Amino acid sequence: xxxxxxxxxxxxxxxxxxxxxxxxxxxxxxxxxxxxxxxxxxxxxxxxxxxxxxxxxxxxxxxxxxxxxxxxxxxxxxxxxxxxxxxxxxxxxxxxxxxxxxxxxxxxxxxxxxxxxxxxxxxxxxxxxxxxxxxxxxxxxxxxxxxxxxxxxxxxxxxxxxxxxxxxxxxxxxxxxxxxxxxxxxxxxxxxxxxxxxxxxxxxxxxxxxxxxxxxxxxxxxxxxxxxxxxxxxxxxxxxxxxxxxxxxxxxxxxxxxxxxxxxxxxxxxxxxxxxxxxxxxxxxxxxxxxxxxxxxx
DNA sequence: AACCAGGCTGCGC
DNA sequence: GCGCAGCATGGT
Numbered sequence: 001x002x003x004x005x006x007x008x009x010x011x012x013x014x015x016x017x018x019x020x021x022x023x024x025x026x027x028x029x030x031x032x033x034x035x036x037x038x039x040x041x042x043x044x045x046x047x048x049x050x051x052x053x054x055x056x057x058x059x060x061x062x063x064x065x066x067x068x069x070x071x072x073x074x075x076x077x078x079x080x081x082x083x084x085x086x087x088x089x090x091x092x093x094x095x096x097x098x099x100x101x102x103x104x105x106x107x108x109x110x111x112x113x114x115x116x117x118x119x120x121x122x123x124x125x126x127x128x129x130x131x132x133x134x135x136x137x138x139x140x141x142x143x144x145x146x147x148x149x150x151x152x153x154x155x156x157x158x159x160x161x162x163x164x165x166x167x168x169x170x171x172x173x174x175x176x177x178x179x180x181x182x183x184x185x186x187x188x189x190x191x192x193x194x195x196x197x198x199x200x201x202x203x204x205x206x207x208x209x210x211x212x213x214x215x216x217x218x219x220x221x222x223x224x225x226x227x228x229x230x231x232x233x234x235x236x237x238x239x240x241x242x243x244x245x246x247x248x249x250x251x252x253x254x255x256x257x258x259x260x261x262x263x264x265x266x267x268x269x270x271x272x273x274x275x276x277x278x279x280x281x282x283x284x285x286x287x288x289x290x291x292x293x294x295x296x297x298x
Numbered sequence: 299a300a301c302c303a304g305g306c307t308g309c310g311c
Numbered sequence: 312g313c314g315c316a317g318c319a320t321g322g323t
Binding site for chain 2: 125126129133135187223224228244248249288
């Protein structure tokens with residue numbers, strides 16, 4: 001299966017981001033490919049993505065997808081790498097900002113890497129609340145390895161994100177044993193139950209008319225604040241105007257670029273995001289990417 | 299060893 | 312509606 005690469009798409013930039021520095025358990029990046037396991041209608045598949053000159057090549061490694069399932073895998077990849085967005089307007093906006101213009105060349109072709117599964121996106125953002133990312137990835141790995149299904153292939157074990165029914169059946173002490181705090185454990189279980197009972201789903205949030213109603217629908221649930229809602233809407237529903245305001249990484253990146261000096265300069269931040277109307281989430285993503293560069297250059 | 303980390307809830311005004 | 316303390320749990 002192939003997907004043709006659009007203009008301003010760099011698979012290498014995307015792979016670099018996927019592999020940037022953390023102990024990610026939801027996929028494996030090798031030299032020129034990424035390998036990942038997902039469910040399509042409850043059936044697990046393992047696939048790899050690599051590229052040639054013109055195309056992204058998807059190869060199914062485990063599982064025998066029919067035509068429909070193969071199309072669903074391709075859709076997943078297209079969504080994951082956001083290949084159907086034309087980045088030109090974003091780059092035009094970047095070029096008008098002296099402090100950020102370099103990003104259009106430095107990160108050229110980088111796509112906003114998504115988390116297509118809303119349940120996964122919400123669990124991940126809850127796990128990541130107010131703890132450093134190193135620890136957050138550790139917590140996620142423990143949970144996924146304990147409760148997610150696995151596929152063995154070529155000497156590796158690939159994990160699927162646990163299904164909501166599985167996490168809905170957990171008790172707080174089970175997650176506490178993995179060093180979740182009481183609150184985090186409660187939140188994850190609550191969200192899992194909401195998904196298991198169909199009170200919450202990607203389709204449901206998608207069906208709401210505008211960003212505000214989507215945010216409000218998510219914030220109802222305990223453990224989902226405005227930061228978490230915006231993060232999930234940005235990574236899973238690809239709402240371009242969704243910005244996780246107050247995000248520590250975002251603030252650090254803004255300060256690195258001399259756009260703000262202390263945490264209270266909300267006016268300058270608002271002004272910046274106004275310049276990027278329709279591309280706010282891409283701006284956040286590129287600012288996050290700039291942090292990774294700094295830490296690796298050290 | 300102190301301060302920080304991709305925040306949230308609950309309370310007081 | 313807004314600001315702020317308190318919170319939980321490791322990383323550096």
